Amino acid sequence: MGAYPRHVDRLDAIRLPITEEYALLAGKLEWAHRDPFDRMLAAQAMVESLTLVTDDLAFPGLPGLATTW
Numbered sequence: 001m002g003a004y005p006r007h008v009d010r011l012d013a014i015r016l017p018i019t020e021e022y023a024l025l026a027g028k029l030e031w032a033h034r035d036p037f038d039r040m041l042a043a044q045a046m047v048e049s050l051t052l053v054t055d056d057l058a059f060p061g062l063p064g065l066a067t068t069w
Contacts, residue, residue, distance in 0.1 A: 021047055022043045022044050022047055023040070025043040029042065033062075045066070050066075052066065052067045052068075
């Protein structure tokens, strides 16, 4: 087993696959931020009702997204 799977297991984290629902929401977000990876992270958090842990100032203020750092 590689390092990444061990770290995920140690954190008791859940791996979220990229789904069609996330991708469609990411493309529809009314958000000036155009980075596709950031849009996908935001969409995943929104669909799953999760808090996104980030210090990136692009995320706070996006309606429907909870963030913390």
